[in-house]
Amino acid sequence: MADFSELLASCERTAFKLEMRDQYMTADPGYLAWEAGDLAEAARLYADWTNIAKTAVERGVLMRRVRIISEPVSTYISFEHAVTPTVNLAAGEAIKWLPRRAVSDLALPGNDVWIFDDRMVQFCHFAGDGTWVSNDESEDPATVKLCATAFASAWDRAVDHSEYRI
Known part of the structure; x- marks a missing residue:
């Protein structure tokens, strides 16, 4: 299995993410910092991710993410919304x-x-409590097409972060 940063580094045009869970790793230090009221520390703890993504964007990779969420939102989704900027x-x-x-x-x-x-x-892949379990990759054209079509459909219906209120 390829490391995510290697996959993103080999990406040339687009990297799209479709998220569908209402809770992820609640033991994550960034989440815990936000929960304790320290948004700046939460953002600092994600600086590595920000730098990896920024490097890809600076190379010309279009990065988009759609978060499919239940409403009212979970506490974890409130956290994601807060750290997104x-x-x-x-x-x-x-x-x-x-x-x-x-x-x-x-x-x-x-x-x-x-x-x-x-x-x-x-x-x-995540466990029921949001704990990360594993990743796996596929280059099967039918699988890629299903996921790309799902992402495009979700993107078209979704609300931009600047307009979405929790």
């Missing part, structure tokens, strides 16, 4: 939010997924 947007990523009720008629993959240059996907 200083972590994701600061890197040059475009972020949109899509209420789950608006995706019932979309064919979506069963897991969160990164789509690289419409040629490869990396699925992200």
Whole structure:
């Protein structure tokens, strides 16, 4: 399995992420810092991610992320919304939010997924409590097409971060 930073470094045009969970790693130090009221520390703890993404964007890679979420939002989604400006947007990523009720008629993959240059996907597997389990990749054209189509459909319906209120 390729390391995510290696996959992003080999990416030439696009890196799209489709997120579909309401909770991720709640033991993560960034989340815990935010929960304790320290947004600046939470953002600082994600500086490595911001730098990796920023490097890709500066090379010309278009980075987009759609977060499909339940409403009312979970505490974890509130955290993601709070750190998005200083972590994701600061890197040059475009972020949109899509209420789950608006995706019932979309064919979506069963897991969160990164789509690289419409040629490869990396699925992200999590346990029920949001703990990361593993990743796996596929270059199968049908799988890549399913995920790229799902992302495009979700992106078209989603609300830009600057307009989405929690």
